[in-house]
Amino acid sequence: MSAWDATYDFVVVGSGGGSMCAALACKTAGKEALIIEKQSKVGGSTGYSGGVWWLPNNHVMRRHGVPDSYERAREYFDAAVTYQGPGTSPARREAYLRTGPKMAEFLEQQGMQFVYADGWSDYYDTLPGGEPRGRSLLAKLFDVKELGEWAPKLSRYKGVSIPANSNEFPQLFLLKRTWGGKRKAMQLAGRMLYQKLTGKELVSNGAAIQGRMLQIALRENIPIWTETPVRDLIVEDGRVVGVIAMRGGREMRVRAREGVLLNTGGFSHNAEMRRKYQPQPSSSAWTNANPGDTGEVLEAAVAIGGAVDCMEEAWWVVTSLGPNETLPEGARAPDGSPLPFMHHLDLSLPFSIMVDQDGRRFCDEAGAYMEIGQRMYQRQKETGKAVPSWVVMDSRQRKYYPWGTAMQGQVPQQWLDSGYMIKAGSISELAQKCGIDSVGLQDTITRFNGFCESGVDSDYGRGSRAFDRCHGDPTIKPNPNLGPIEQAPFYAVRMYPGDVGTAGGLVTDEYARVLKEDGSLIPGLYATGNCTASVVGRCYPGAGSSIGASFVFGYIAALHASGAQTIW
Known part of the structure; x- marks a missing residue:
């Protein structure tokens, strides 16, 4: 028998989306969980994120008069998630969809304050069962100062902090275009004044989720160890019984009576793993993932037999860079760390297109961001001319x-001087400056401008879904996502397949138990979040699919390890 430095019922490695939820579920089951985080910040990738849960058939939707059901959600899920892999098994799909609503109710009972993202449509809402009003939830803005001494330890995106949730930005982007945009800007100004007068610091998005979760966990006396990297898993008689961690400069052996849950994120910042698994070209410099996404715990699980799947996938969100992949002005945090631009909302708006080096479009620019990255890599594989691609803009953009x-x-001016943004008086001049095939680009623009006149993108369906249109400009007719490329000067920027986290990893069953290649269990080992092969496979069906799954399977793992007879 091992000598132990500490013993808990359940040990959670990493502090991302599912971790505090899992620890709270253990607490309600009469068990004691420990959260171990290698970084100084608590909250993982979720704290950095846009902060959304995709949870079909949830009770908050019903409060807003949006009916849903397991059957309807499953119809949509199966239509959107076409990949048939071990992580997307029928049992896991059922577990996610049936447990999600229960998990949301549990969190609300614990103190979470939800906001329904009304109008943030499912990403493929035209498929059977799709919901144009959306199935996504956000957290109410949170005063981070309520965390006291823990406030500086909250994982947060390093960019400018704005007290507005993700679902409010489409209107803010239309500040100069619509009365709704002006009202939203005034509302934001009011919040900022309120902060100044009250001394509060309201955080939004992922920081609002994890700020509230951390507050609840602290209230419930959940132990959280920061700056404690896990070096290895301890296996006895084929069962994972604990972890080896470095805490305060010394090695600690931590026993887990009921199980170990891995919620350690992916490997976006591990250049070697990206070269091994991801499509090429690839670079950890293009990512906006949590800096802790370095993959070593995932590798430790693989070393004891854990199977993996979808390792080539990521939650792609394209980014723009200058010559030689340099960061443009504005793409760094106040502390100097890189913050590559993320382009989703701006790509959805009129008067721009994305093309490869032959000048040809290859995707619905207003569509699901994960799919845009996949299509960029598909075109790169076919022609070798899509990384980088180019966004070409009319002056009205x-x-x-x-x-x-x-x-x-x-x-x-720095963008123009550095070559990040190319400016020209004609399309042919722009093509020449960018090295884009001039004839191909002109033909594409002529065809695209015809789509703008008719309102129908016959090539890629831009603006045909509610998801596209909710991020468009309603003042542009007949299609809010289509605006012609015809008024000089014209601009172009280089586009790369950035990401907010990798989307492949350990294969788990419906109880979040880690499986071997032959389908057998690794007893005592559970996993959730971006270190797993996601239940949504190679598709992103709705805003918050990755966070939703992380929470749900963390919740399931904790209840299963605690001996719950019925979970869903």
Whole structure:
């Protein structure tokens, strides 16, 4: 028998989305869980994120008069998630969809304050069972100062902190275009004034989720060890019984009576793993994932027999870079760390297209961001001319909408001087400056401008879904996502397949138990979040699919390890 430095019922490695939820579920089951985090910050990738849960058939939807059911959600899930892999098994699909609503009710009982993202449509809402009003939840803005001495330890995106949730940004982007955009900007100004007058610091998105979760966990006396990297898993007689961690400069052997849950994120910042598993070209410099996503605990689980799947996938969100992949002005945090621009909302707006080096479009620019990255890599595989791709803009794109950190009407001189943004008086001149095939680009723009006139994108369906349109400009007719490329000057920027985390990893069953290649269990080992092969496979069916799954399977793992007879 091993000599132990500490013993708990359940040991959770990592502090991301599912971790505090799992620890709270253990507490309600009469068990004691420990959360071990290698970084100084608590909250993992979820704290960095846009902060959304995709939880079909949840009770908050019903409060807003949006009916849903397991059957309808399953119809949509099966239509959208076409990949048939071990992580997307029928049993896991059922576990996710049946447990999600129960988990949401549990969190609300614990003190979570939800906001329904009304109008944030499922990403493929035209499929059977799709919900155009959306199935996504956010957390109410949270005053981070309520955490006291723990406030500096909350995992947060390092960019400018704005007290507005993700679902509010489409309106804010239309500040110069719609009365709704102006009202939303005034509402934001009111919140900022409220903060100044009250001394509060309201955080949004993932920080609001994890700030509230941390507050609840602290209230329930959940032990959380920070700056404690896990070096290895301890296996006895084929069962995972604990972990080896470094805490305070010394090695500690921590026993887990009921099981170990891995919620350690993916490997976006591990260049070697990206070269081994991911499509190429690839770079950890393109990612906006949590800096802790370095993959060593995932590798430790593989070393004891854990099976993996979908390791080539990521939650792709394209980014823009300058010559030689340099970061443009504005793409760094105040502390100097890189923050590559993430382009989703701005790509959805009119007067721009994305093309490869042959000048050809290859995707619905207003569509699901994971799919855009996949299509970029597919085109790269076919032609070798899509990484980088180019976004080509009409002058009205820069006049009407934000891009990166530049507000409406701004074209920073540094962007032009550095070559990050290319400017030209004609399409042929722009093509020449960018090295894009001129004939191909002109043909594409002529065809695209015809789509803008008819309102129908016959090639990729841009603006055909509620998801596209909820991020468009309703003042542009007949399609809010289509605006012609015809008014000089024209602009272009290089686009790369950035990400917010990898999407493949350990194969788990419906109880979040880690499986071997032959389908047998690794007893005592559970996993959730971005270190697993996701239940949504190679698709992103709705806003918050990764966070939703992380919470749900963390909750399931804790209840299963605690001996719950019925979970769903």
